[in-house]
Amino acid sequence: MKVISIEPxxxxxxxxxxxxxxxxxxxQRVQLALLEAPRLFEGLVRGRxxxxxxxxxxRICSICSAVHRIxxxxxxxxALQLTIPPLAVKVRELLLxxxxxxxxxxxxxxxxxxxxxxxxxxxxLLAKGDTSLKSGxxxxxLGNRIQEVAGGRAIHPINIEVGGIxxxxxPPALHALLAEIETMQxxxxxxxxxxxxxxxxxxxxVIAPRLTxxxxxxxxxxxxxxxxxxxxxxxxxxxxxxxKERSLPWSNAKTPATEIFFTGAxxxxxxxxxxxxxxxxxxxxxxxxxxVAQADEIIWALERSRTLIHDILAxxxxxxxxxxxxxxxxxxxxxxxxxxxxxxxxHYVLDDRGQIAAADIVTPTAxxxxxxxxxxxxxxxxxxxxxxxxxxxxxxxAFDPCISCAVHILKV
Amino acid sequence: xxxxxRIAYQRFTSCGGCQLTLLNCERELPLVEKFFxxxxxxxxxxxxxxxxxxxxxxxxxxxxxVEDLQRxxxxxxxxxxxxxxxxxxxxxxxxxxxxxxxxLLADIDGAETLRVETFPAQPIANFVQVDGxxxxxxxxxxxxLRFLGVLQQGGLxxxxxxxxxxxxRLRENRCLLIDGKLPCLxxxxxxxxxxxxxxxGAICEGCRGAVPEANFAEHFQLLLQTxxxxxxxxxxxxxxxxxxxxxx
Numbered sequence: 323m324k325v326i327s328i329e330p331x332x333x334x335x336x337x338x339x340x341x342x343x344x345x346x347x348x349x350q351r352v353q354l355a356l357l358e359a360p361r362l363f364e365g366l367v368r369g370r371x372x373x374x375x376x377x378x379x380x381r382i383c384s385i386c387s388a389v390h391r392i393x394x395x396x397x398x399x400x401a402l403q404l405t406i407p408p409l410a411v412k413v414r415e416l417l418l419x420x421x422x423x424x425x426x427x428x429x430x431x432x433x434x435x436x437x438x439x440x441x442x443x444x445x446x447l448l449a450k451g452d453t454s455l456k457s458g459x460x461x462x463x464l465g466n467r468i469q470e471v472a473g474g475r476a477i478h479p480i481n482i483e484v485g486g487i488x489x490x491x492x493p494p495a496l497h498a499l500l501a502e503i504e505t506m507q508x509x510x511x512x513x514x515x516x517x518x519x520x521x522x523x524x525x526x527x528v529i530a531p532r533l534t535x536x537x538x539x540x541x542x543x544x545x546x547x548x549x550x551x552x553x554x555x556x557x558x559x560x561x562x563x564x565x566k567e568r569s570l571p572w573s574n575a576k577t578p579a580t581e582i583f584f585t586g587a588x589x590x591x592x593x594x595x596x597x598x599x600x601x602x603x604x605x606x607x608x609x610x611x612x613x614v615a616q617a618d619e620i621i622w623a624l625e626r627s628r629t630l631i632h633d634i635l636a637x638x639x640x641x642x643x644x645x646x647x648x649x650x651x652x653x654x655x656x657x658x659x660x661x662x663x664x665x666x667x668x669h670y671v672l673d674d675r676g677q678i679a680a681a682d683i684v685t686p687t688a689x690x691x692x693x694x695x696x697x698x699x700x701x702x703x704x705x706x707x708x709x710x711x712x713x714x715x716x717x718x719x720a721f722d723p724c725i726s727c728a729v730h731i732l733k734v
Numbered sequence: 735x736x737x738x739x740r741i742a743y744q745r746f747t748s749c750g751g752c753q754l755t756l757l758n759c760e761r762e763l764p765l766v767e768k769f770f771x772x773x774x775x776x777x778x779x780x781x782x783x784x785x786x787x788x789x790x791x792x793x794x795x796x797x798x799x800v801e802d803l804q805r806x807x808x809x810x811x812x813x814x815x816x817x818x819x820x821x822x823x824x825x826x827x828x829x830x831x832x833x834x835x836x837x838l839l840a841d842i843d844g845a846e847t848l849r850v851e852t853f854p855a856q857p858i859a860n861f862v863q864v865d866g867x868x869x870x871x872x873x874x875x876x877x878x879l880r881f882l883g884v885l886q887q888g889g890l891x892x893x894x895x896x897x898x899x900x901x902x903r904l905r906e907n908r909c910l911l912i913d914g915k916l917p918c919l920x921x922x923x924x925x926x927x928x929x930x931x932x933x934x935g936a937i938c939e940g941c942r943g944a945v946p947e948a949n950f951a952e953h954f955q956l957l958l959q960t961x962x963x964x965x966x967x968x969x970x971x972x973x974x975x976x977x978x979x980x981x982x
Contacts, residue, residue: 330776332776332777332779332780332782333776333777333778333779333780334777335750335777336750337745358747359746359747359798359799359801359802359852360852361747361798361828361829361832361855362832362835362838362839363832365832365834365838366828366831366832366833366838370969371966371969373966374966374969374970374973377939377973378828378831378973381749381751381827381828381871382749383749383750384749384750384751384752384753384754384872385750385754387749387751428754428757432757432778433777436780442779442780442781443775443778443779443780443781444763444778445767445772445778445779448763448764448767449764449767449768451764459760459761459763460760462758462760463758463760463761466758466760474930474931474934474935474936475930475931475934476758477751477754477755477758477872478751478871478872478941480931480934480936480939481934481936488934488935488936489934489935489936715780726748726749726750
């Protein structure tokens with residue numbers, strides 16, 4: 323058996339390696355190793371006050387820092403049986419949407435786009451003055467602008483604390499943002515087309531069954547339940563029994579032991595359309611449809627952001643942003659939320675002094691780990707050996723993995 | 735025209751927020767490309783040269799594994815200047831909060847399967863000479879642009895020794911510590927962020943590290959007056975100041 327190792331994976335977030343096991347000219351086995359050094363977040367929060375947790379755990383990942391921070395605050399609020407005020411709900415959703423826009427635009431234009439232009443990086447394209455890239459970077463910038471207005475900072479936003487938000491975005495900032503979003507919406511035509519063409523070689527359909535946050539009524543990124551491939555809906559706190567995460571000998575990230583799941587933009591778009599009674603037809607084969615779904619989600623997120631800003635501006639200005647938080651009763655809480663690259667789960671146990679007794683964090687890339695391996699195995703069967711490196715990297719990239727997030731190994 | 739400075743960006747144990755801050759300078763990226771030859775930047779490029787001589791190496795993250803350390807030493811040998819970027823590189827950052835590491839690692843599901851040899855997260859300066867610092871968790875985009883601009887002109891920026899508190903005053907913000915009775919770390923924190931967080935209404939959490947001559951003993955007492963317990967105050971000062979004491 324020959325092993326072809328691809329390391330480091332480039333144009334993805336974090337350190338990773340793919341091992342392709344080839345025997346008699348045939349790909350037999352694929353292992354994805356997520357190699358970040360473990361930072362032991364679930365351990366380092368133990369014994370600390372719940373107040374500190376959102377600010378600490380958002381440092382798990384930069385691209386997903388807003389969603390980690392909201393997930394942590396929500397899980398702790400669930401443990402304390404606290405309902406946050408409507409203003410905070412809207413500002414948090416706006417922040418989430420900004421995060422999705424930035425993350426998707428970063429992924430599509432900075433990491434994927436060079437593949438479509440046969441370039442090794444955007445640097446070459448920047449030097450050439452590629453106009454499509456330039457507009458993509460403006461889209462990415464707008465995602466950051468939304469995060470700055472709603473969260474106070476684009477990376478590790480400061481506006482989210484347990485109980486709600488720290489400050490309501492100022493109306494002049496919201497008006498300015500609204501104008502920027504509307505200008506961008508006017509320029510969207512054709513901007514995302516490069517990702518909607520089937521430039522990639524034919525690939526197997528996305529293999530793994532879909533796992534999403536279940537949505538009721540209006541589509542959103544947050545909920546209290548998980549939607550399973552077989553149609554079942556499970557409460558958030560059933561995640562541990564569903565996924566039964568375990569460690570893998572070749573990776574520093576745990577993964578579901580029960581079955582393979584796929585989570586991410588494509589799974590969300592399919593669920594979104596199913597609810598509207600329509601099929602989702604990305605028009606691109608295989609896992610690369612995930613990138614079409616990201617592009618479609620950017621368009622949706624811009625419009626949804628506009629609605630939310632109008633909603634926030636329509637409030638009187640007298641609304642409170644946060645609820646007083648009291649402790650004294652031990653409890654546990656779970657939150658499930660859609661990060662840009664799929665389902666993120668935070669779970670905390672609090673003691674009666676409001677200190678963290680236990681924490682568990684399940685990230686989308688940890689969930690997708692086995693799905694990526696399965697996809698590589700299926701998609702690369704006919705690929706000549708000389709093309710394996712580039713093809714494998716393209717497939718991994720299409721999943722939009724975030725390896726910094728994924729590396730969690732503590733037993734909980 | 736002078737030749738472009740050749741630079742490399744490498745990440746060690748971190749969240750990736752410092753490199754993302756550089757990528758978030760969307761409108762300035764073409765300028766960075768114009769004035770610098772980026773030889774290595776794995777999140778951005780597929781063609782990375784990991785052996786070439788470098789004018790400047792940017793190193794993000796703390797050092798927490800043998801692999802990290804080997805890579806850092808190799809990077810240092812290649813570079814004329816090495817910049818430590820971000821809180822993790824400067825103090826260990828939040829990664830250094832994982833105390834009782836042996837105990838925690840014993841808790842791993844199948845600890846025998848962890849493939850990397852790890853140790854408590856440490857700042858880069860514990861191992862190699864650092865020629866310049868970009869602070870913050872994350873840094874400000876302007877931190878990068880200022881630094882790169884000075885480098886391009888052939889120099890290194892001087893130390894910035896103004897506390898966040900001073901910048902907050904210049905922006906005429908209401909004081910969160912004195913008026914708001916909130917545990918703001920502005921007085922002991924190195925500025926340069928133009929008091930970003932207090933200006934938004936949120937307390938400074940000290941992400942840019944300690945300002946020279948910070949009065950920790952006095953600040954510890956001020957923080958106690960906001961209603962925090964001594965343990966909680968120590969927890970907050972520990973996050974980015976790398977200290978777990980009462981300031982004496």
